[in-house]
Amino acid sequence: MGDIISMECTECRERNYSTTKNKKIHRDRLELKKYCRRCRRHTTHREIK
Ligand SMILES: [Zn+2]
Secondary structure (H helix, E strand, C coil), X not given: XXXXXXXXXXXXXXXXXXXXXXXXXXXXXXXXXXXXXCCCEEEEEEEEC
């Protein structure tokens, strides 16, 4: 089981995705390339609380 976190586009700050993360395994802030509908392209999405 992990905690639910939100993923935010680092360019427009839109919260596009939510996912789960096990903080005992992934201590660093998660960053993923995902498609942003507002930017209409793939951007870096960052974990927010
Ligand atoms: Zn965006």
